[in-house]
Amino acid sequence: MFKAIGKQIKIIWSQIVTLWLVFLHLFKKADTVEYPDVQPYMFPRWRGRIVLTRDPDGEERCVACNLCAVACPVDCIALQKTEDENGRWYPEFFRINFSRCIMCGFCEEACPTHAIQLTPDFEMAEYVRQDMVWEKEHMLINGTGKYHDYNFYRVAGKAIGGKGKGEARNELPPVDRRSLLP
Template sequence: MISIIRTMWLTFLHMFHKRATIQYPEEKIKLPARWRGRIVLTRDPDMGERCVGCYLCAAACPVDCISLQATEDEHGRRYPEFFRINFSRCIFCGYCEEACPTYAIQLIPDFEMGEYNRQNLVYEKQDLLINSEGKYPGYNYYNVAGLAVKGKDKGEGANELAPVDVHSLLP
């Protein structure tokens, strides 16, 4: 008997507590920056695509929901010819972001991806690519990778010596 009254009292007190429920979607939840939501492809400081098509995200993906095809521009810079994420399979584990050597693929605090048609959850590159550097501003993979691309010849990257002069025998 006493326990029933106690329970009703506690429930009554909750009427005066701060509400945990928010009125989504009118009211939006504030998510931390490291929330693992929708996957995006970011860009370099020079607004080139960051993704070099190395396939590491696809290999890291435990549900195999990423597929892509690497290709190359005439200056040797790699980019994905297509890049597809099947979000109906994605488990938002963030392994792809961890695996990405160029900070191209990032998970952002956005989860509002509901669709009535499952086919609409297949995102292509144009759906994934954003005009931003995301969480890692200023990073440019080709600056540290040794490879020559347009605008960065051999020896012009960070921590690179000028190309070896093969004809020199000087010590």
């Protein structure tokens, strides 16, 4: 009986303490940053607006492998592969429906060529929803983004214009299929 009453008093006391402690927050400074009057510092790895980058040679990095599209949890990336006359793959169109995008960054993680990257720009609101559908020409930048030195085709085995078979990094020249020599 007394134990039960004691417990109840303890509970009520805890509530009163809570009320008092919360009340004291009236005299604390608010944590709110008053954006847009005050611009916040954006960290370089912030997951904001998506860009397509170019490799150090200035060519499109995207090889239209579709991995970003399949990694996308909201399926907001659609693209079509095409290739140039020398067999280099690139996207014929590359479309992101930003009205669906949740900025999760899975596409960036999935990208094997560092082509798709998220940037610290988050101010992407539009008045018309249709304007949130972005095509490749809206997203392609003239730079390497966060990763400066990577060039996928330098390490891939596929021959493209300017790089024949056996000319990639760590490759032997093509074998002579007519030779039986060891």
